[in-house]
Amino acid sequence: MFFDTYDTPVFRPPSEARSFILRVTRGCAHNKCTYCNMYRGVQFMMCSDADISKQIALAANYGKASVKRIFLADGDALVVSTDKLLKILSVLYETFPNLQRVSSYAAPQDILRKSVEELRQLKEAGLKLLYYGMESGDDSVLKAVNKGVTGQEAIEAGRRVTLSGMKLSMMIICGLAGTKGSEQHARETAKAINIIQPNMLSALCLMLYRGSELLNQYERGEFDPLSPVGIMREMHSIISRVEINAGHHCLFRSNHVSNYVQLAGTLPKDKNMLLAEMEFSIEKLAKLKDWDVYNNTRY
Numbered sequence: 001m002f003f004d005t006y007d008t009p010v011f012r013p014p015s016e017a018r019s020f021i022l023r024v025t026r027g028c029a030h031n032k033c034t035y036c037n038m039y040r041g042v043q044f045m046m047c048s049d050a051d052i053s054k055q056i057a058l059a060a061n062y063g064k065a066s067v068k069r070i071f072l073a074d075g076d077a078l079v080v081s082t083d084k085l086l087k088i089l090s091v092l093y094e095t096f097p098n099l100q101r102v103s104s105y106a107a108p109q110d111i112l113r114k115s116v117e118e119l120r121q122l123k124e125a126g127l128k129l130l131y132y133g134m135e136s137g138d139d140s141v142l143k144a145v146n147k148g149v150t151g152q153e154a155i156e157a158g159r160r161v162t163l164s165g166m167k168l169s170m171m172i173i174c175g176l177a178g179t180k181g182s183e184q185h186a187r188e189t190a191k192a193i194n195i196i197q198p199n200m201l202s203a204l205c206l207m208l209y210r211g212s213e214l215l216n217q218y219e220r221g222e223f224d225p226l227s228p229v230g231i232m233r234e235m236h237s238i239i240s241r242v243e244i245n246a247g248h249h250c251l252f253r254s255n256h257v258s259n260y261v262q263l264a265g266t267l268p269k270d271k272n273m274l275l276a277e278m279e280f281s282i283e284k285l286a287k288l289k290d291w292d293v294y295n296n297t298r299y
């Protein structure tokens with residue numbers, strides 16, 4: 001059965017804007033995180049071999065030489081079996097002569113279903129980068145948002161990727177614990193980052209998306225969100241605790257649509273500069289009066 005390939009929303013990281021988006025799954029196999037509305041209403045399924053071949057043929061027809069990067073969609077393409085992914089990667093590198101990198105999102109459960117050796121095989125076959133939304137290193141936050149893993153498992157997932165030699169781009173969400181859990185979220189998240197040592201780290205700010213369970217919780221009075229200044233303080237608290245090993249570089253970005261302030265630098269080199277910019281923003285945001293949580297609500 002063929003689908004119109006783009007009949008449901010497609011999400012990809014900002015850095016994949018020029019990539020060929022190849023759908024190998026539809027939706028998200030987990031689809032239970034309370035803060036996420038990306039694939040609500042989309043029934044998860046694996047794309048058939050025929051459907052994947054059809055997309056590859058269409059892109060090849062458009063211009064084989066122009067494809068340099070490919071992003072495997074949807075929400076957690078790593079859920080696909082290692083054997084099938086290896087076959088897909090082989091076809092992709094045979095078809096597109098200038099292909100430099102294939103990447104995908106990865107949920108922690110999917111990473112944990114693969115051994116370091118399997119991840120290494122996938123990396124050797126050209127799956128060079130995984131985008132992993134760890135969100136928090138704190139057990140209680142991960143449980144509250146229904147991430148499906150413990151803090152320890154979240155760390156193990158990140159470690160497995162870095163041990164395999166794949167590049168790891170990791171996302172965390174500032175504000176995810178609300179007011180009460182903020183300090184612990186900051187502390188445990190920084191600890192997890194320090195153990196995992198990702199290659200890239202993106203700090204997003206919590207948004208209460210329409211259709212998400214977290215927005216419902218807020219409307220029922222069950223979730224007390226941080227103000228923008230509280231979120232920036234939390235980000236500062238995390239980054240001030242982050243220790244990147246000597247000789248390792250971690251690109252830090254805070255330039256998602258959710259962020260109040262656009263920040264970019266390399267850790268550990270730019271840590272003091274990033275903290276100073278956060279302190280400046282905290283001072284500015286502290287002057288905001290009548291903050292309205294619905295300013296945080298989009299889509």
Ligand code: SF4
Pocket residue numbers: 028029030031032033036037038039075076107133
């Ligand atoms: S955050 Fe990721 S794993 Fe969680 S429901 Fe959304 S797409 Fe799925």
